[in-house]
Amino acid sequence: MAESLREQLVKAGLATRERADRLEQPKRHKSKKQAQSKAKRRGGKRPDGRNAQRKPGTGGKARGAQAKAHPRTVADDPALAEKRRIKSEIKALIEAASVADFVGELSFNFLIGERIRQIFLTEAAHKSVVSGELAITRLNRETHLIPPDVAERVKALNPNWLIVHNGEASGDAAPPADPDDPYTAYTVPDDLHW
Numbered sequence: 001m002a003e004s005l006r007e008q009l010v011k012a013g014l015a016t017r018e019r020a021d022r023l024e025q026p027k028r029h030k031s032k033k034q035a036q037s038k039a040k041r042r043g044g045k046r047p048d049g050r051n052a053q054r055k056p057g058t059g060g061k062a063r064g065a066q067a068k069a070h071p072r073t074v075a076d077d078p079a080l081a082e083k084r085r086i087k088s089e090i091k092a093l094i095e096a097a098s099v100a101d102f103v104g105e106l107s108f109n110f111l112i113g114e115r116i117r118q119i120f121l122t123e124a125a126h127k128s129v130v131s132g133e134l135a136i137t138r139l140n141r142e143t144h145l146i147p148p149d150v151a152e153r154v155k156a157l158n159p160n161w162l163i164v165h166n167g168e169a170s171g172d173a174a175p176p177a178d179p180d181d182p183y184t185a186y187t188v189p190d191d192l193h194w
Contacts, residue, residue: 086157091139093154099125099134099145110136110164119143135165 006023009015104122108129111117119136121129125145128134135151137144146154151163177184 090154090157090161093150093157094137094139094144094146097146097150102145108136112162112164121145130166132166135163137161137163 006020010017010020102121102125104120104125106121106123106126107118108121108126109116109118125134129136132148134145135148137146137151137154148165151165154161155163
């Protein structure tokens with residue numbers, strides 16, 4: 001009679017007898033899904049009588065950890081209330097002054113920390129951003145173009161708010177001209193886009 005593949009592997013020395021015996025034994029653990037479906041058939045009760053569908057975070061340790069994770073509320077913490085008030089004021093300023101329909105084909109690259117970001121603008125919006133007539137800011141994962149006076153008011157409310165502004169107000173000055181630069185006589189045309 002033909003031997004099973006398992007017996008052939010044991011005889012060839014590719015598997016041990018213990019491993020083969022262990023694989024022959026039936027699985028003892030039920031999957032979580034099977035246990036849940038069985039509990040549903042029993043009316044949501046476990047074999048020991050406890051409720052099977054227990055909400056996470058209702059146990060003793062979990063309840064204590066949850067209370068420690070969120071100890072402050074707006075009513076308890078005036079600093080948190082102040083932060084929320086400032087953010088809502090900044091949100092109102094940006095949404096009221098934001099330029100609509102600025103997405104176009106010209107790319108504008110700007111630096112945030114050590115990362116270079118790119119935004120695509122229309123030709124008019126691109127010229128306004130480059131000349132400093134508009135500033136770039138972010139709010140709720142969306143990019144907005146706002147006038148510089150609104151940008152200054154936002155910075156006054158929160159100095160850490162991300163605002164990219166080309167111009168004298170942001171402190172971006174042209175680097176001093178090098179007297180030994182051989183290309184000082186050549187000018188870059190205005191219509192050249194990188």
